[in-house]
Amino acid sequence: MGIKNLFIVIFCLFFIFACAERKIYMPEGKVEGEMPKKEEKTEAEKPTGQEELSATEMSEVLKKLQEEIKDIHFDFDRYDIRQEDIPTLKKVASLLQKYSNLRVIIEGHCDERGTNEYNFALGQKRANAVKQYLITLGVLPSKMEIISYGEEKPLCTEHNESCWQKNRRAHFVFIEEGK
Template identity: 85%
Template sequence: MSIKNFFLVIFCLFFVFACAERKIYMPEGKVEGEIPKKEEKIEAGKPEQQEEISTEKMSELVKKLQDEVRDIHFDFDKYDIKQEDIPTLKKVASILQEYPGLKVIIEGHCDERGTAEYNFALGQKRANAVKQYLITLGVPSSKMEIISYGEEKPLCNEHNESCWQKNRRAHFVFIEEGK
């Protein structure tokens, strides 16, 4: 084997391992990184609950959901879904399936550490991880949008771990479909 071929093999191996994706936590009984089958889908509400609701009631529902649905949080430099956040994601999935006129914008946020470009990309990965998890729960992709704010919209401005943890989050913004 020539030295040129040796370095080519080393480069290829490095490339393969460097491009490996991180895995998303999935419900028990699933291999980490495996997408659950559709039987894991959250059951939608009864047909009578899926009737169109008035604009006024929809606005009230949106306000109520903004107050009730909490953010989910991430570890430093990670975009893996944590086990303790799964009930929140199941609640979001159930809500989106119950109300056909409702959509959600999933915002990805980071703490201040790292470059602005890196944090923007990490926020995008966090928002996308949440979206992909909701898809596995049966939420149509068309009912979700993602956006990254990186470090631009912190909840806390102190420079300590407690504050940084609050800023490493995915936030849900509910909107009426078509708006």
């Protein structure tokens, strides 16, 4: 009886500490438990060929990008980039390289099947796979953040394969540098 209780206590502590590591992206652009980072670049530090937009222009670009750039999707229980999603990733990469004050948050999402913990980890792997692919296309890691929502933010709530396919995705949220 004593050893059983010890295992229960150890499991509970592991679960508590594992959940404590989870970072949640807040709509204001902040991550719980972290201080916001603000990096100012001098003209000499900016890569050549990049455009710096005014606040009004950036607002228009952000709105247009959110409408134009579609989610990419994943096969069941997978996080590898599919061939048909490469053009979207190339477009994202070129935009991040073109505009010096543009950043992206890559959200990893899953369908409802599997445990919350498993889907959170799978969503993280999906977001990270997208980030790593964008890095191979020349995007600086500092221009990207990743977050996993697991199964918490489904696009479709029906219980069938066509709906689940819509939920297995990476979503792009474009933001202005320093926001």
